[in-house]
């Protein structure tokens with residue numbers, strides 16, 4: 468089956484960067500792109516008319532959690548707390564509210580949440596989603612069944628998904644005086660680690676290879692060195708990527724310094740994690756003051772030369788009163804970057820805009836974080852981190868993961884520069900059609916692979932029992 472998408476403004480790939488062909492043609496056969504250019508005179512079985520549409524690569528949403536997010540909505544925002552000196556620490560949402568909300572969920576509620584989250588991800592143009600599961604917090608000592616059910620939802624909806632069930636040595640929480648405690652799991656979480664590794668081996672490549680797996684140790688301050696070194700060993704043997712939460716808070720940076728007698732980057736290097744297949748989720752506080760230029764030169768060099776990727780989550784950071792300082796600095800230091808939504812809303816257009824604007828504010832410079840750079844973070848940046856030269860770009864040989872965005876609207880016209888429109892003006896509601904692996908899963912702005920009203924009903928029913936259990 469050969470399909471030709473014609474008459475659109477095409478964001479094509481020249482091997483180094485995205486560029487515009489207007490009007491352009493994209494042709495795919497089965498799940499593979501076979502032609503991108505200005506004129507196509509070959510045969511096609513069907514034609515998609517993209518008049519009034521930008522035709523772009525599907526977005527790579529490199530870090531998110533689908534199972535708890537809807538239940539944190541309304542609990543997690545607009546709250547902060549103060550340290551002993553009276554300054555804001557903003558620890559309470561991360562160390563207290565989030566764990567409590569997660570404990571209030573149950574496996575069926577998690578699956579109901581995942582359905583709606585995946586539906587929103589697909590609807591808003593994220594064709595590849597990296598889901599980091601947390602069912603270790605409620606699933607007991609090693610239960611992996613919730614992870615399996617969630618992976619099946621992603622597969623059923625037609626998304627390309629990387630599933631990373633998390634494990635860790637210890638958990639954390641907040642004491643009533645505001646201080647943070649850490650407590651080891653029985654057997655330091657090793658039985659959970661074993662089932663996660665087994666899941667990664669058995670599920671990698673399912674759903675016609677749209678489902679891939681990832682090793683996901685919890686956070687840099689909740690994993691001991693032995694667990695992280697074992698993670699690297701298993702990651703190398705299974706040839707799958709690894710993602711770890713790090714750089715989330717000043718508390719975390721101080722904790723690593725105290726327990727490991729190293730900086731966060733030095734600890735990750737010591738554990739052998741850094742590399743082109745390794746993603747640092749968050750990456751906001753990688754130095755004592757959160758300024759990238761405060762990192763020692765050997766830390767910068769090892770992050771850059773190892774080709775480690777930082778996955779930024781600008782909307783969640785901003786909502787909690789923080790900023791990444793800054794994505795322009797990361798770029799100037801030569802460190803690879805990608806983008807994710809982390810939680811709600813799951814609209815990566817929102818995070819592209821936040822990434823750009825927050826950086827301009829931090830740098831006091833309108834020309835910081837130009838749209839082409841931010842668009843690359845949300846496409847090739849994520850694809851490269853996953854080791855996927857066949858994703859995040861429109862070129863022959865790549866997977867047919869293609870998104871059409873409406874520009875025949877008052878807000879879009881005139882489109883002089885598609886990158887600036889996509890990053891600084893568009894949002895997920897402008898997405899018209901989403902094609903993953905050659906199959907259309909969103910048409911005329913409507914998800915084709917799920918009864919969405921029924922899924923919303925299931926989530927609302929689940930939320931009633933989750934909220935009943937919460938006493939915050």
Ligand SMILES: [Zn+2]
Pocket residue numbers: 530531532712748809
């Ligand atoms: Zn996260």
